[in-house]
Amino acid sequence: MGSGNAQAAADGRFQLQIAGGALPCVLRATDPSDQSRWHSVSGSGPASSATVNITPLTEMLVARLAGQDPASYFDRFDPAQAASRLTGASLAAAQQELRQILSAAFDISPLSDFVARPLTAATAANPTGGDAHDQWLDQFGARLTRLQQGRVVLALAAQASTASLQQLVVDGVAASAAKLSSSIDLASHLVTLSWSDSYPLGTQYRVESRNADGSYSPLETIKGLGGTGSQVQWQRAVTGATVYRVLALLPDRQVVLSTAQGQESVSVEAPAAAPEILLNQDQPLSGTVQLSLSGSGSYASVSWYADLRLLGQGSGSAQALNWNTSTEGNGQHLLLAKVQVSPDAYVELRRTVSVSNSNLALSSSVSGTTGTILVDARASSEYGIATVAALFDGKEAGSLSAPNACSRWCSGSNDVYRFTVDAAAAGSGNHSMVLTATDKAGARKSVTLAVPVSNLPVVNLATPVDGAFVSGSLQVAGSASSDKSGELRVTASLGDYSLLSATGTSFGTNFSLANVIPGSYTLTVRATDSSNASTVVQRTVTVTSAALDYPELFTIGVGGQLLAVEGDRVLYRAVDGSVRLRHVVTSTEVELAQAVSINYASDWQLSEGLVYAYGKGSDCVLYCIYQWTGGGVISNLSNAKRAAATEPIDKVQSTDLHPVARHGYVVWIGESNWYTLHHVASGSFTKIPQPAGTSYLGNWNYDFFVGANGVEFYYWARTGGSDQAAFYDVYQWSAATGSSTRISAGGARAIYPKxxxxxxxxxxxxxxxxxxxxxxxxxxxxxxxxxxxxxxxASETWVLRDGVLGWRETSSSGNSLKADALGQTSVVSPLNSALLYGAGAGQLVFGEQGKTYSWNAATRTRQLRIDASPNQVWISGRQMYFVMGAAQTVFRLTLD
Structure with a gap:
């Protein structure tokens, strides 16, 4: 037993002697820059010396072996206990397990014996001299932050399972890849949170703000972009100093995203005295101009942009940068300074300036090699530009007297002279374009640029449609073409199994589905031309039985959405943003007038052939309730209500939200603490006032039905307390009496009646x-x-329809789906992962293990309905509509 200290060299090597000491031993390394510590161990044995690395990996190893925090283990080291625990076999087993855990997100091939095999570290003098182990540690630190590493250490010490640790590592890597950041546009007073969509398709993200007590409150949940790594952005007006964080909402867990600096939140605060962009010459600008910031503030970095094109980084106390305006066109330009005010937090400063250089300049660029190819030209002269003309392959391709397009750096009016080339018409091969700029003094300047065209093969997959159900056999048929000479090969596979390999312009095969397990599979068709360029078409097909082989109704398209259903009518948002009402039997549809121009349109509903939603159109100051006829004709119910009002207070513009439509009536909430009941046939409007003794009306999740006595409306209101300790009660308003009656017992939080x-x-x-x-x-x-x-x-996930109540049950032993009907409660699904889709016709529709079932309240039995999990499910009476595939193909079945 003993102890000792040593100072590491510049390359991290150290040598330590302990008089009278014996193995095993535990070691600690302390970083003097931030006092962070790592630990390592050398196993028991007869040897009097040992080689030991001390790294974040050995920190994790000690946690697993010791079953406690490595620092605590070091501070209370017990040699006798360690001699039996820190054996060579236990160290080897722990190393193997740790490699298995890390393999979920990292290539562990450089890691053999990461404890005893000496690593060679890179140094300031030799920054590339590190060995594979050292380079791996650099990558590890870049992809898993210190905070996330610490969570892995704690989980290892707590003896978490290998699988859960693998998930923790994968989540940490994805959270780090998100690189959350914030920026404030001081001109518009908008904060923008940005992050990379690093999680799988279907992931949603929730933005939260920190409260005074350190807790967080949700602000908004938004959809990801399909796990493509694309930038997700969220904006909100800056109202004060705020700390934000973003969570990835996964099916069974939530993960906090990290910034590039390894933080899990960003602080947003507009500076009290914002700096301004300064110029060292009067406008109009010419030649080289020095850009700088006013004030005496100190900033970590400033990135300078002209027309959103990066100019470079500022330097010195004023973060100055020299801008060569001779390469810019004469006229207005946007200068933007992106100022880093704290780690991963920025403010944006903008200034529009005028540039006037006296020489004629012409620059050009080509974007794309297929489809519509863009040829952009920038031309400038102190006399102004008269024309920019183009010749493509020696033939006239147009002449422009003014910029006609806005480039990606554009901040207002058009900034480039754009010519287009139809690649399909031009054909694959080498082409050229000559651009000639002429200024108003008659000067001319020309540039010749290559325009290579390489068209991809064209694939027309006639069958199956995306999301199709197939049984018995799968028929694949279509055509392919290429404008390049040589062989065109087409292959098709279902999953990883190859179905087809053919050459030529048409293809087809019929594949037996005998014994193929029902479920969803990906069909991939690839056409490859002689230059090895490929076009890939993928479609989802569901293998099923003949009884569950449903024909498609129609396809919405990628990016579209089903909004509501009623009988044989469906309401959907098309790919172009329009909202359409379709009759699925006659295959006819109408576009709802002005729907595409209504901002924030929400709560779409269909009732007796009429469409309802709320939003902000050109005829609405705040938010209004809109109605469309089956022919697509729009009317503003909020404006009609105000026009019909007799009391002055009822004529005032208000925020009308969340319509609920049933059997010829519509109810919505206004900001004036009353509900409005509209009778469609008579055009009347009835005010449902706030009951006496209440201080707040529930502004959503209310409901009603139309019975023998007319409308019976159920809503909730605050009856006492405040904030989180408020009391709420459920009320019934009856059209027969025109009054409200409390139906809940009081003294609790009774809300959301259905x-x-x-x-x-x-x-x-x-x-x-x-x-x-x-x-x-x-x-x-x-x-x-x-x-x-x-x-x-219960949870807040529940449905009530046609005598069937379904909900997600929560308990200490797990979650399940339950139903209450005909005076009896049943467990519909005991699985935590079960999904509750809806209810109708005395049945509950739910998802379980990738399949969709209905549960019959009368028989207490389940029935398999779909051998897959749909994108969306809507139920109207006995009709169940559902959406399949990336192309959003719509199907229908009957709940018999």
Whole structure:
């Protein structure tokens, strides 16, 4: 037993002697720059010396071997206990397990014995001299932050499973790859959060702001971009100093995104005295101009841009940079300074300047080799530009007297003279274009540039459609073409299995699906031309039985969305942004007038052939309720309500939100603490006032039905307390009496009522309940009686339709799907991963292990409906609509 200290050399090597010491031993290395510490071990044995690396990997190894925090293990080191635990076999096993854990996200081939095999580190004098182990550690630190490494150490010490540790590493790497950052545009006072979409297709992200007590509150949930690594952005007006973070919402977990500096939040605050962009000459500018910032502020970095094109980094106390304006066109230009005010946080300064150089200049660029090829020219002269003309392969290709396009650096009016080449018409091969600029003094300047064309093969896959159901056999047929000479080869595969390899312009095969397990598969068709350029078409097909082989109704297209359904009509948003009402039997449809121009249009509904939504159109100051006829004709119900009002307060513009339409009536909430009930046939508007003794009306999740006594409307309102400790109660307003009656017991948080005309059900929890507290589902017959508690372990995911109540049950042992119908509660699915889609026709529709089922309340049995998981599910009566595939193909089945 003993101890010792040593100073590491510049390359990290050290030598340590312990008089009278014996193995095993535990070592600690301390970084003097930030006092961070790593630990390592040397196993027991008869040797009197050992070679040991001390790295973040050995820190993790010690945590696994010791079953506790490595620092605590070092501080309370027990040689006798260590002699039996730190054996050669245990070290080897722990190394192997750690390599297995890290292999989930890293190439571990450079790692053999990362404890005892000496590594060679790079140094300042020899920055490329590190060996494979050292380079691997650099990559490891770049992709997994210190904070995330620390979480892995804690999980290893807690003896977490290998699988959970692998997931922790994968999540950490993806969180680091997101590189969250923030910027403030001081001109518009908008903060922009940006991050890379580093998580899989289907991932959503939630933006949260930090509260005074350090907790976080959600602000908005947005969809990812398909896991492509593209930049996701979120904007909001700056109202004060705020700390934001972004979470990736995964099916069974949430992960906080990291910044490039390894932080898990960004601080946003507009400077009290914002600097300005300074110029060292008066406008108009010419030649070389020095750009700098005013004030005495100190900033980590400043990136300078002209027309959003990076000029370079500033230097010195004023972050100055010299800008050569002779390469810019005469006229207005946007200067932008991106100022780093803290790690991963920026503010943007903008200034528009005028440039006037006296020489004629012409520059050009070519974008693309297929499709529509863009040839952009920038021309400038102190006399102004008269024309820019183009010749393509010796033939006139147009003449422009002014810029006609906005480049990616454009900040307003057009900034380039753009000519286009139709690659299909030109054909693959080498082509050229001559551009000639003429200024208003008659000077001319020409440039010749190469325009290579390389068209990809064209693939027309006639069958199957994307999302198709297939049984018995899969028919693949289509055509392919290329404008290049030589062989054109077409291959097709289902999953990884090759179905077809052929040459020529047409292809086809019929593949037996005998014994193929039902489920979704990817069909890939690839056409490769003589230059080895390929076009790939992929479609999702679902292998199923003949009974579940549904024909497609129509295809919405990539980026479209199904919005609502009713009977034989569906409402959807098309790829071009228009909203369309389609009759699926006659295959006819109409476009809803002005729908594409209504900002923030939400809560789309179909009721008795009419369409409803709320949003902000050109005829609306705040938010309005809109209605469309089956022919697509629009009307503004909010404006009609104000026009019909007799009291001055009812004529004032208000924010009208969240319409609910049923059986010829529509209800919505206004900001003036009352609801509006609209009778479609008569055109009347009825005010449903706030009940006495309440201080707030529920502004969404209310419901009603139309019975023998007219409209019975259920809503929720605050009846006491405040903030998180507020009391809410559920009320029933009856058209027969024109009054509201409280139907919940009081003293709790009773909210979000739903009704199917038979019962009314609402969520109820203690008024001071925190996140994670159990929630009850309360039920009351619409005709009156006693309320009863259906469950005390519900979540906020539940549906009520046609006498069937379905919900996700939460408990300490896991989640499940349950249903209450005909006076009896049943477990529909015991799986945590089960998905609740909806209810209708006395049945509950749910997803389980990649398949879709219905559960019949009368028989208490389930029935397989779809051998796949749809993108969307909508239920109207006995009709269930669902969407499949990336192209959003719509299908329908009957819940019989």
């Amino acid at each position: 009704t199917d005309g038979q019962t009314v059900v609402w969520l109820q929890s203690p008024a001071s309940s925190a996140v994670g507290t159990s929630i009850s589902l309360m039920s009351l017959p619409v005709g009156g009686g006693m309320s009863r508690e259906i469950t005390s372990n």
